Amino acid sequence: MKEVLFMTVAVVGVGYTDFRSTTPDVSFKEQMFEAAAKAYQDAGVHPRKDIGSFITGAEDYWEGYSIFDEFVPDQLGATLRPVCTISGDGLQALLTGAMQVKTGLMDVVAVESHSAASDLLSFHGIVSHGLDPVYNRNMNVNPFFVAGLEMRKYLSETKASREQCARVVTKNKLNAMDNPLAAYPAVMSIEEVMKSEMVSNPLTRRDISPLADGAIVMVLASEKKAKELSENPIWLKGMSWISETPWLESRDWSDATYARLSSEKAFKMADITNPQKQLDLVEVDDWFSYKELQHLEAIGVCEKGQAGKLLEQGQFDRDGDTPVNVSGGRLGAGNLLEASSLQSVLECVIQLRGHAGKRQIKGAHTAAAQSWRGVPTATGSMLVLSNEK
Amino acid sequence: MSFDKNTNPLKLHHLVGDMEADYIYTPGVAGDKFFKALRDDEKFLATHCESCNHTYMPPRMYCERCFSKLDKWVEAESTGVVDTYSLAHEDRDGEKLAEPVIVAFIRIDKTDGGIIHQLGGVDHESVKIGMKVKAVLKDKSKRTGGLNDIDHFAPA
Numbered sequence: 001m002k003e004v005l006f007m008t009v010a011v012v013g014v015g016y017t018d019f020r021s022t023t024p025d026v027s028f029k030e031q032m033f034e035a036a037a038k039a040y041q042d043a044g045v046h047p048r049k050d051i052g053s054f055i056t057g058a059e060d061y062w063e064g065y066s067i068f069d070e071f072v073p074d075q076l077g078a079t080l081r082p083v084c085t086i087s088g089d090g091l092q093a094l095l096t097g098a099m100q101v102k103t104g105l106m107d108v109v110a111v112e113s114h115s116a117a118s119d120l121l122s123f124h125g126i127v128s129h130g131l132d133p134v135y136n137r138n139m140n141v142n143p144f145f146v147a148g149l150e151m152r153k154y155l156s157e158t159k160a161s162r163e164q165c166a167r168v169v170t171k172n173k174l175n176a177m178d179n180p181l182a183a184y185p186a187v188m189s190i191e192e193v194m195k196s197e198m199v200s201n202p203l204t205r206r207d208i209s210p211l212a213d214g215a216i217v218m219v220l221a222s223e224k225k226a227k228e229l230s231e232n233p234i235w236l237k238g239m240s241w242i243s244e245t246p247w248l249e250s251r252d253w254s255d256a257t258y259a260r261l262s263s264e265k266a267f268k269m270a271d272i273t274n275p276q277k278q279l280d281l282v283e284v285d286d287w288f289s290y291k292e293l294q295h296l297e298a299i300g301v302c303e304k305g306q307a308g309k310l311l312e313q314g315q316f317d318r319d320g321d322t323p324v325n326v327s328g329g330r331l332g333a334g335n336l337l338e339a340s341s342l343q344s345v346l347e348c349v350i351q352l353r354g355h356a357g358k359r360q361i362k363g364a365h366t367a368a369a370q371s372w373r374g375v376p377t378a379t380g381s382m383l384v385l386s387n388e389k
Numbered sequence: 390m391s392f393d394k395n396t397n398p399l400k401l402h403h404l405v406g407d408m409e410a411d412y413i414y415t416p417g418v419a420g421d422k423f424f425k426a427l428r429d430d431e432k433f434l435a436t437h438c439e440s441c442n443h444t445y446m447p448p449r450m451y452c453e454r455c456f457s458k459l460d461k462w463v464e465a466e467s468t469g470v471v472d473t474y475s476l477a478h479e480d481r482d483g484e485k486l487a488e489p490v491i492v493a494f495i496r497i498d499k500t501d502g503g504i505i506h507q508l509g510g511v512d513h514e515s516v517k518i519g520m521k522v523k524a525v526l527k528d529k530s531k532r533t534g535g536l537n538d539i540d541h542f543a544p545a
């Protein structure tokens with residue numbers, strides 16, 4: 001039994017569309033088909049005979065369908081096969097796929113997540129419906145007030161500055177300039193971020209990642225299959241996911257405890273004792289600017305209250321000690337809703353394969369992808385990947 | 390990737406749909422008792438877990454820490470401390486509000502929880518984390534048995 005539990009899992013194929021602000025020319029199914037076809041080609045597998053199980057990470061409300069899992073099999077090549085949808089982010093779906101392989105139930109699993117955000121006519125209304133109806137929906141304000149509250153507390157507790165949060169935005173948009181998939185690359189000034197209109201003070205428009213459309217598919221395989229299929233499998237070394245209390249009234253409002261606990265567990269599995277030294281790059285959730293700083297501290301890349309200063313010193317730049325969100329993150333590549341966490345994994349895989357072109361981190365062999373499910377959740381995951389088994 | 394993508398934007402088609410989703414939401418046994426005491430007696434009731442020494446505001450019938458059922462009710466204060474706050478400029482649909490609203494998380498005295506509500510009677514610039522505030526209830530005739538029976542929290 002123990003042997004089975006420790007079975008190794010690798011990413012052997014990735015496929016993706018460009019990330020774009022709108023995609024009026026294609027349906028979400030056509031986007032999924034494009035990403036899936038590319039991923040299967042990359043892995044050298046055919047979905048109708050080689051893939052044992054198909055998993056998507058999606059939420060009915062983002063999609064505009066009830067029972068959304070009924071709408072995924074055909075465009076993935078998954079009809080008449082084991083299919084399920086994880087009502088969570090793409091990384092939670094990927095971890096579910098990894099477990100199916102780890103248990104020995106499946107040899108090859110396809111994992112998908114996408115965003116059709118530009119089809120949403122009532123984005124804020126849907127986010128508002130994530131708030132507790134009895135205790136938290138009574139105020140007629142933008143549901144991102146939850147991020148405004150958290151940002152204020154974070155700035156107050158850590159003494160991080162407003163400018164440092166703005167620098168996260170400028171860094172990630174600049175990183176996106178060298179990511180051909182990114183929807184929102186820009187050379188933006190800190191002043192532009194700080195002077196953009198207030199949404200929920202201290203949170204401004206530019207502190208919020210802009211929505212984008214896109215689809216990502218990954219093919220996972222057991223060690224035996226991975227060695228057959230791939231010359232450069234990327235191994236999953238550690239993984240965990242945590243949900244804190246859903247009650248806003250029971251949170252401490254300053255720490256990303258979900259990120260701390262999930263990274264502690266994942267790092268233990270991966271033998272990461274010093275994340276700052278051992279991780280060659282890190283992709284963390286940056287739905288809002290301050291979340292990148294908060295997440296870096298929570299996962300132990302630096303001490304609490306240090307992330308802003310280290311950012312200013314260039315430590316998290318592409319050529320810094322710990323490059324953070326080289327892909328551009330949600331702020332630069334675009335907020336792909338549930339698929340952004342797979343975008344983080346995708347960047348890690350491309351970097352660890354050495355295929356990142358201009359933005360390649362030289363000699364990268366261990367990377368981490370951290371996710372957060374957005375307002376008002378306190379749910380997140382962590383995945384450590386390596387190109388060495 | 391697709392073989393014949395539409396290249397003429399004038400020929401793009403879409404349908405507009407509406408996902409109807411109307412519900413009733415039940416506050417439950419704990420919420421019912423909380424809102425009735427607030428409406429009728431102007432009292433803030435909380436539940437207490439003795440093994441965790443933890444007081445829940447809003448009250449719950451179970452402890453999320455030790456997973457025990459809670460039946461010990463305690464009276465909390467109508468006062469508290471601003472734990473964090475934000476000035477919201479947009480309404481729930483993302484449209485600009487005529488007047489921005491100060492939203493705060495208030496840690497309620499004698500509990501380990503709190504209430505998220507609006508602050509009134511104070512400028513945004515004067516609000517501070519740690520500031521003492523008290524609940525201002527609506528006139529008794531206007532109360533409906535929900536969180537809006539509290540009109541706002543004001544400096545104490």
Ligand SMILES: [Zn+2]
Binds near residue numbers: 455
């Ligand atoms: Zn307890």
